[in-house]
Structure formats: C-alpha cells, structure tokens
Amino acid sequence: MRRETQNILLVLLGGALLKISFSGMYLRYVQKSLLPLLIAAGVVMIGLALFAIVTDIRRGRAEAAEAGHEHSSRSTWFLLLPVMAVFLISPPALGGDIVNSAADTNQTQRSRNLLGELPSGDVIPLSMTEFVTRTAWDESGTLDGRRVKLTGFLLRADGETYAARIAISCCAADARPLKVRLGGDVPALPDEQWVEVTGQVVPKSANETNSWVPSFTVDSFTPVAEPVEPYES
Amino acid sequence: MTITGEIRSSKRRSGPPRLKITSLEVLCGILVLALLFQSRLVDLLDVPKLRTASTVFVAICVQAMPFLVLGVLISGAIAAFVPASALRRLLPSKTALAVPVAGVAGVALPGCECASVPVARRLMQQGVAPAVALTFLLAAPAVNPIVLVSTAVAFNDTPMMVVARFAGSLLTAMVMGWLWVRFGKMEWIAERALARMSDHSGRNRWAVFAESARHDLVDAGGFLVLGGLFAAAFKTFVPTAWMQTLGAQIVLGVLVMAVLAVVLALCSEADAFVAVAFSALPLLPRLVFLVVGPAVDVKLIALQAGAFGKSFAFRFAPATFVVAILCAVLSGVVLL
Numbered sequence: 001m002r003r004e005t006q007n008i009l010l011v012l013l014g015g016a017l018l019k020i021s022f023s024g025m026y027l028r029y030v031q032k033s034l035l036p037l038l039i040a041a042g043v044v045m046i047g048l049a050l051f052a053i054v055t056d057i058r059r060g061r062a063e064a065a066e067a068g069h070e071h072s073s074r075s076t077w078f079l080l081l082p083v084m085a086v087f088l089i090s091p092p093a094l095g096g097d098i099v100n101s102a103a104d105t106n107q108t109q110r111s112r113n114l115l116g117e118l119p120s121g122d123v124i125p126l127s128m129t130e131f132v133t134r135t136a137w138d139e140s141g142t143l144d145g146r147r148v149k150l151t152g153f154l155l156r157a158d159g160e161t162y163a164a165r166i167a168i169s170c171c172a173a174d175a176r177p178l179k180v181r182l183g184g185d186v187p188a189l190p191d192e193q194w195v196e197v198t199g200q201v202v203p204k205s206a207n208e209t210n211s212w213v214p215s216f217t218v219d220s221f222t223p224v225a226e227p228v229e230p231y232e233s
Numbered sequence: 234m235t236i237t238g239e240i241r242s243s244k245r246r247s248g249p250p251r252l253k254i255t256s257l258e259v260l261c262g263i264l265v266l267a268l269l270f271q272s273r274l275v276d277l278l279d280v281p282k283l284r285t286a287s288t289v290f291v292a293i294c295v296q297a298m299p300f301l302v303l304g305v306l307i308s309g310a311i312a313a314f315v316p317a318s319a320l321r322r323l324l325p326s327k328t329a330l331a332v333p334v335a336g337v338a339g340v341a342l343p344g345c346e347c348a349s350v351p352v353a354r355r356l357m358q359q360g361v362a363p364a365v366a367l368t369f370l371l372a373a374p375a376v377n378p379i380v381l382v383s384t385a386v387a388f389n390d391t392p393m394m395v396v397a398r399f400a401g402s403l404l405t406a407m408v409m410g411w412l413w414v415r416f417g418k419m420e421w422i423a424e425r426a427l428a429r430m431s432d433h434s435g436r437n438r439w440a441v442f443a444e445s446a447r448h449d450l451v452d453a454g455g456f457l458v459l460g461g462l463f464a465a466a467f468k469t470f471v472p473t474a475w476m477q478t479l480g481a482q483i484v485l486g487v488l489v490m491a492v493l494a495v496v497l498a499l500c501s502e503a504d505a506f507v508a509v510a511f512s513a514l515p516l517l518p519r520l521v522f523l524v525v526g527p528a529v530d531v532k533l534i535a536l537q538a539g540a541f542g543k544s545f546a547f548r549f550a551p552a553t554f555v556v557a558i559l560c561a562v563l564s565g566v567v568l569l
Contacts, residue, residue, distance in 0.1 A: 170296060
C-alpha cells in the first residue's frame with residue numbers, strides 16, 4: 001500500500017474517533033471515562049499522518065519512500081472497516097439481542113458499598129445494577145415495601161415482559177445484561193422502547209432457579225427517550 | 234529486501250502508464266462505492282445478530298485504539314531518543330537474568346495488551362534479546378497498576394485475587410522468557426520485525442519519532458482490527474452458555490475459562506469485571522481467565538502475527554496458552 005493511502009486511512013480513522021467523541025456516539029461503545037483518551041488518539045493519528053504528508057511533499061516522493069522503508073502489508077486495508085462502520089453504519093447501542101442470547105443475565109457480585117441503607121423518600125431512583133444486586137444478595141429485605149424507580153428498555157420473551165439494561169465496565173464487548181420481570185399493568189409498547197417504571201419488588205422473587213431475575217410490580221409507567229448514556233457502569 | 238510502495242504498485246501496472254491503478258485509486262473506488270450503496274449496506278446489516286456484532290466490533294476497535302496509539306508513541310520514542318547502548322546498559326548482560334527484570338519493568342507500562350506489542354518489537358529492533366522483549370510483552374498488560382487496581386475493585390471481597398493474578402502473570406511472562414532462551418529460534422521471527430532502523434544520525438530526532446510511530450500504527454492497526462473482527466464474531470455467534478454450565482467442574486472449568494479468555498479477547502483492564510460475574514465458578518478457573526486473557530487472545534495473536542510474523546505467532550501463542558494455564562493454577566493453589 002502506498003504511503004499516501006496509509007496516511008489517508010489514518011486521517012479517516014482519526015476522524016472517525018473524533019466524530020464519535022464529539023457527537024457523543026462513543027457512549028454506545030465505551031465508558032465515559034475513555035473520552036479524553038479517544039480524543040487524544042484521534043488527534044495523534046491525524047497529526048502523525050499530516051506530518052508525514054507535509055514532509056513527503058517537502059522532500060519529494062522518491063526520497064520520502066526511501067526514508068520510510070515500507071514493507072507494505074495488505075493488513076492495513078482492515079483499517080477501513082472501523083472507518084466505514086462509524087461513518088456509514090454507526091452501529092446502535094447494544095439492546096435486546098444481547099440480553100436474550102445471554103445465559104449469564106443478572107450476574108452480580110456481593111458488594112458492601114452497594115448494600116448500605118437506602119435513601120429515604122417516597123420514590124427511590126435506583127440503577128438496575130443496584131436493584132438487581134440487592135434483590136439477589138440482600139437478605140434483610142431493605143427493598144421490600146419501598147417504591148423504586150428503574151430505567152431500562154422493554155423486552156418480551158416467553159410471554160413475559162421485562163425491563164432490561166446493560167452494564168459495561170470498559171467497552172460493549174464486556175456487556176453484562178440485567179433484567180427485571182414486570183408484573184401489573186404494563187401497556188403494550190414495542191420492544192426496546194425505553195421506559196421509566198415505578199413500583200415495588202415482589203419479596204424473595206429472585207432466586208437461583210430463575211437466574212436471579214426479580215419480579216417487579218409496576219404502578220406507574222412512562223415511556224422515555226433513550227438516555228445519553230445507554231449503559232450502566 | 235525492502236519493498237517500497239512504489240515497486241509494489243508498479244508490479245500491478247499492466248499496459249500503458251495511463252492505466253496505473255494504485256492503492257490510492259482503489260481506496261477512492263471503495264469509498265465511492267460504499268457511499269453509493271450506503272442504504273443497501275445498512276439494510277443488509279439490519280439483523281439483530283449482525284447489529285450486535287457490528288456494535289461489539291466497533292467497541293473493541295474504539296476501546297483498543299487509544300492504547301495502540303500509546304504503544305506506538307512509546308515505541309517511536311524508544312526508536313528516536315533511547316540509543317541501543319543505553320538499553321543494553323540498563324539490562325543485566327546475561328539474558329536469563331534480564332528476563333525477570335523485564336517482567337517487573339512491565340509494571341511501568343500502563344496500558345492493555347495492544348500497547349505492549351509495538352513496544353516489544355521496538356525493543357528487539359534496538360538490540361534487546363528477544364527473550365527479554367517477549368517477557369516484557371507478556372508481563373506489561375497484566376501486572377501494571379491500572380489492571381491491578383481494577384482487579385482489586387472487581388474482587389473487593391477477595392483481595393488475594395490481586396496477588397494471585399500478579400504472581401501468575403509475572404510467572405507466565407518469565408517462564409516464557411526462559412523457554413525462549415532455551416528453545417527459541419531467531420528464524421521464527423519474521424526478518425522485517427528485526428530490521429534495524431536506518432542510521433538516524435543527521436536526521437531530526439522528532440522526525441524519526443513521528444515516522445516510527447506512524448509506521449508502527451499503520452502496521453499494527455490493521456491486525457488489531459482483524460483481531461477485533463474475530464472477537465466480535467465469537468462473542469456474537471458462538472453461544473457461551475454451555476461453557477459456563479460445564480465450568481462448574483474444576484478441571485473442565487479451568488480449561489473452559491482459558492478458552493473463553495482467548496476467544497473473548499477482553500481488554501485486560503476490564504476482564505476482572507467479567508470474571509467476577511462468573512459467580513457460579515470457583516475462584517481458580519476465574520484466576521486462569523485473568524492470567525490467560527492478557528497473555529494470549531485472538532486480538533493479540535493477530536497483532537503478534539503482524540508484528541513478528543505468522544511462524545512466530547503460531548508457535549508462541551499455543552506455548553503461552555499452556556504455560557499461562559499452568560502458572561495460573563500454580564499461583565492459585567498456593568495463594569488462594
């Protein structure tokens with residue numbers, strides 16, 4: 001592959017990284033904390049490519065090719081794939097498919113800091129991670145009788161309706177799906193519609209036989225737009 | 234030996250010079266076609282499975298690129314600013330003694346596995362013994378502070394996991410280094426990987442830095458993407474559910490988790506959070522997952538094949554796989 005082509009590919013790839021960084025699209029793929037690194041990586045890529053282009057033009061082609069000793073490999077063409085994926089397809093955040101195909105839904109770990117006292121108040125907003133962790137590990141029943149607000153997307157499987165959410169620790173490749181079975185008055189909305197549900201947990205409903213999926217009695221139900229951060233962390 | 238882009242492309246020239254088709258024209262052609270058929274392409278991928286796969290693929294690339302960039306910048310800096318003699322002075326002259334030094338030096342590279350491949354190759358080019366560079370390659374992604382802290386956060390109830398992971402990974406790296414001293418053959422490593430940079434005297438050091446970094450990035454980037462493609466396909470299309478049910482049995486569990494670590498190709502900073510979620514399994518198989526993952530996975534095999542050549546990667550990866558399992562089990566039995 002020619003040097004010019006390599007440089008153009010680098011500019012495109014760096015541009016793709018900057019595009020997802022500034023448009024907020026990066027939150028579909030990675031954690032929020034990666035943003036400064038992503039921007040830096042995009043800037044460095046474009047910088048290196050521009051530096052090479054400028055020096056090549058100044059020096060003239062022949063000498064530049066000699067100085068750069070290229071053992072051109074065809075693998076560099078693969079750089080085009082993420083570029084095209086970002087600019088042309090821009091894959092959406094993970095959704096129902098990963099939750100349905102996962103066997104390890106609601107795998108949580110016992111963790112002291114998650115099992116402290118619940119805040120007081122009529123309705124307590126909880127992350128799906130905290131809610132599911134408490135239903136699986138908290139034997140003292142701190143959630144019982146409390147009204148909780150959860151945010152997730154709808155999912156129907158085996159005649160049941162679930163509110164689901166995905167947690168990631170680094171990028172979408174390490175997604176951990178979480179889901180809660182909804183009972184009570186659930187309107188017929190399309191799958192993957194994001195909702196805020198308020199209600200109460202059915203005490204002791206999460207156990208090993210149902211893979212720690214708790215049941216949730218819904219008393220109010222609001223469709224919402226997809227949150228800016230689709231994943232919990 | 235060096236093939237310049239000029240010569241490469243001239244081979245394809247058939248006929249009069251006005252029919253010249255180089256990679257540049259090919260790239261433009263692909264881009265135009267992609268733009269023309271964009272909506273067709275989007276429709277084609279509008280199947281839940283493919284959508285998931287493309288998201289995971291982009292996620293792996295996006296998450297790894299900053300670390301690859303960090304790696305090529307360090308590699309470029311070594312090429313431009315660290316004379317080969319300084320490296321030789323820094324390391325014990327006996328290779329067998331330099332191996333543990335390189336293993337511990339891995340603590341200083343705060344990145345995941347993508348960063349360490351270009352750095353290890355540059356070390357070899359600067360005259361560091363391959364065994365030493367390979368030890369560094371294996372140790373750096375597994376024993377650096379970021380990885381250890383994230384392991385500690387994930388396994389906050391079993392702090393010994395951090396110690397066991399550190400010990401298992403460091404041991405793997407050193408054993409592989411010593412094995413290379415004893416059995417390794419230079420001819421397994423592709424010649425291009427060891428080609429020394431031309432003499433830079435007289436050239437601006439910053440220009441050398443930028444050119445080395447750019448060259449490494451172009452070289453390794455493609456292989457990283459290839460590895461990401463494999464990992465995304467495995468993650469999406471190979472059901473792993475049965476693996477986890479099998480995993481409850483200890484010997485089988487160790488093997489299954491080792492294979493899973495290879496095919497999932499998780500970033501070493503994130504794998505602890507995944508391992509902790511396999512709560513049905515005992516600690517030992519999960520430790521194996523953490524030790525094997527940063528040492529050998531599909532993304533890394535692709536990167537190594539690119540950096541050191543196929544005949545190297547196809548010997549090194551299986552050997553590392555076996556050594557990593559043994560070291561992890563040893564460390565787990567002693568420490569957990």
